[in-house]
Amino acid sequence: MLRQMWTVSLAALTALGCLTLATAQEPKEAGGQKQGPPKEIAVGLGGGVKLEMTLIPAGKFTMGPLDRGWDAYGNESPRHDVRITEPFYLGKYKVTQEQWQAVMGDNPSSFKGPKNPVETVSWDDCQKFLEKLNKKVGGGRFSLPTEAQWEYASGTGRNTMYYFGNDESQLAEYAWYDKNSGDKTHPVGAKKPNAWGLYDGYGNVWCAASIYGAKDREAV
Helix, strand or coil, rough: CCCCCCCCEECCCCCCCCEEECCCCCCCCCCEEEEECCCCCEEEEEECCCEEEEEEECEEEECCCCCCCCCCHHHHHHHEEEEECEEEEEEEEEEEEHHHHHCCCCCCCCCCCCCEEEEECHHHHHHHHHHHHHHHCCCCECCCCHHHHHHHHCCCCCCCEECCCCHHHHHHHCCCCCCCCCCCCCCCCCCCCCCCCCCCCCECCCCECCHHHHHHEEEE
């Protein structure tokens, strides 16, 4: 049986974002072949509600925006190489209202819908969610992902403006934003995923990662 050593990260926001799960597990020998951690896992929250997680392998990427335009902040430049030294799991979707309800027992969102991302929550609310989630699930440690983990998994380290390329006309296929959202949130997973199989990397709600720091400039 594979030994599980993992931490879970959650991308929080004005809404609450995607979950991440980091693993330090080494591949194991089984039947003469090496077996690593499963590519996908599901964490049960009760009542049939689950958190679906996707494995993101270790690797190296270039962190920071391509230019100092609309998507850039002063502390994100210059672009620099970052190593992700351990694989980790990231939620396939942003945290939904039914997931928040299963953990917290309430739903503060303005745009109601069980599969819609939870929103209208503060940073402190997210910390309380994480605390309750850890107690409820056990076996791992849920936390916010680092900025480096989030950029790596979302595909923003590519040498293109978007993770699907440079053609902005395709944005509506991957994201809900001001031109197609109708000024409201939408059920998660309705648009195309990125190369890792993660949904809603752009749009729907704003996400925030853990505090950007020196380790994000070198290795995680």
